Amino acid sequence: MSQKNSRIVLVTGGAGFVGSHAVLVLLEEGYSVIVVDNLVNAYKAENEELPESLIRVMKLTGKSLIFYNINLCDKNALKEVFSKHKIGCVMHFAALKAVGESCTIPLTYYSNNITGSIILFEVMKEAGVKNLVYSSSSTVYGNPQFLPLTETHPTGQGCTNPYGKSKYFVEEILKDLASSDKSWKVISLRYFNPVGAHPSGDIGEDPAGIPNNLMPYISQVAVGRQPKLLVYGNDYETHDGTGVRDYIHIMDLAEGHNYALKKLFSQDFSGFKAYNLGTGCGYSVLDVVKAFSAASGRKIAYDIVGRREGDIASSYCDSTLAFKELGWKANRLLTDMCADAWRWQSKNPNGFQ
Numbered sequence: 001m002s003q004k005n006s007r008i009v010l011v012t013g014g015a016g017f018v019g020s021h022a023v024l025v026l027l028e029e030g031y032s033v034i035v036v037d038n039l040v041n042a043y044k045a046e047n048e049e050l051p052e053s054l055i056r057v058m059k060l061t062g063k064s065l066i067f068y069n070i071n072l073c074d075k076n077a078l079k080e081v082f083s084k085h086k087i088g089c090v091m092h093f094a095a096l097k098a099v100g101e102s103c104t105i106p107l108t109y110y111s112n113n114i115t116g117s118i119i120l121f122e123v124m125k126e127a128g129v130k131n132l133v134y135s136s137s138s139t140v141y142g143n144p145q146f147l148p149l150t151e152t153h154p155t156g157q158g159c160t161n162p163y164g165k166s167k168y169f170v171e172e173i174l175k176d177l178a179s180s181d182k183s184w185k186v187i188s189l190r191y192f193n194p195v196g197a198h199p200s201g202d203i204g205e206d207p208a209g210i211p212n213n214l215m216p217y218i219s220q221v222a223v224g225r226q227p228k229l230l231v232y233g234n235d236y237e238t239h240d241g242t243g244v245r246d247y248i249h250i251m252d253l254a255e256g257h258n259y260a261l262k263k264l265f266s267q268d269f270s271g272f273k274a275y276n277l278g279t280g281c282g283y284s285v286l287d288v289v290k291a292f293s294a295a296s297g298r299k300i301a302y303d304i305v306g307r308r309e310g311d312i313a314s315s316y317c318d319s320t321l322a323f324k325e326l327g328w329k330a331n332r333l334l335t336d337m338c339a340d341a342w343r344w345q346s347k348n349p350n351g352f353q
């Protein structure tokens with residue numbers, strides 16, 4: 001077994017939205033980064049070796065990285081990566097994430113997100129790499145029993161779709177793994193709603209097809225790629241009747257991973273621990289429409305339609321645990337999220353292509 005180096009981080013799914021911003025922060029912090037991504041949801045030009053997001057990350061940071069086009073389910077290929085590098089830690093972003101699609105092809109989601117994760121953990125164990133930061137989600141809380149959501153809120157109850165369940169199941173697997181072998185150190189970061197882009201506007205969220213999430217949808221309306229936004233329900237018990245969510249700037253979220261990594265390698269840390277990454281503020285759909293309109297100077301056309309099944313009125317977190325134990329808190333405002341999302345969208349109307 002080769003010697004491990006805590007400054008070498010393997011990032012799964014590093015070509016995607018959250019992963020690429022986290023890779024940028026890691027490179028800026030002086031880590032060596034190895035990305036494993038099968039490009040199922042990331043764009044690479046035919047004549048390039050690397051996906052476009054990572055080419056731009058290298059330009060922005062002036063640093064290089066190593067990229068492998070590998071599916072996590074390919075155990076042998078993954079083993080080879082671990083045998084070649086002295087990996088000290090893994091950040092695990094790779095997953096399929098479209099809620100609606102997960103209800104249509106649940107087996108694909110379970111196989112990719114759960115089997116892929118198990119294979120990764122097996123390979124890590126065999127290689128003696130037992131430090132992990134996992135991308136979890138506020139969806140593990142299901143329908144909130146109280147607000148703001150703290151890490152003590154029950155998880156797994158009322159997870160209504162295979163995507164959300166896959167995030168919950170992997171957390172449970174990690175808890176079992178960490179209690180079976182005390183040398184594992186695992187931090188699960190429960191993201192609320194990551195939005196925005198790097199302030200350069202050179203990397204950002206590039207959804208394939210019609211966007212599932214609010215901010216990319218609004219920015220595509222602003223840039224003329226979608227005719228109008230559909231607002232699902234204005235009769236919720238919120239300040240203006242539309243759904244309220246905790247939006248977090250992608251750079252705050254990416255920086256949270258760096259804080260988690262520092263915690264993971266601190267003397268006092270062991271076992272499994274989950275942290276909420278959000279701002280703790282809830283904004284409604286109409287608040288976001290208004291803020292985006294102000295940031296872009298464009299009118300955002302929208303229609304109010306009926307509620308969507310499975311949607312909840314409000315979700316926002318208490319993020320004080322992350323502040324107390326990781327020393328992290330979100331600093332950027334909704335105006336920054338909209339301004340940066342708009343810069344990315346207007347500089348790249350067709351995303352990375």
Ligand SMILES: NC(=O)c1ccc[n+]([C@@H]2O[C@H](COP(=O)([O-])OP(=O)(O)OC[C@H]3O[C@@H](n4cnc5c(N)ncnc54)[C@H](O)[C@@H]3O)[C@@H](O)[C@H]2O)c1
Nearest residue numbers: 013016017018037038039040041042071072094095135137
């Ligand atoms: N974006 C959000 O709103 C959000 C919210 C909560 C949690 N998360 C979690 O954060 C993580 C990253 O999300 P994202 O928004 O960056 O998604 P993304 O689709 O942009 O990035 C995921 C990346 O993983 C890769 N990938 C998927 N399956 C793979 C496999 N089997 N092998 C190798 N690579 C694979 C994709 O090609 C893609 O580049 C996911 O685990 C997601 O569940 C995202």
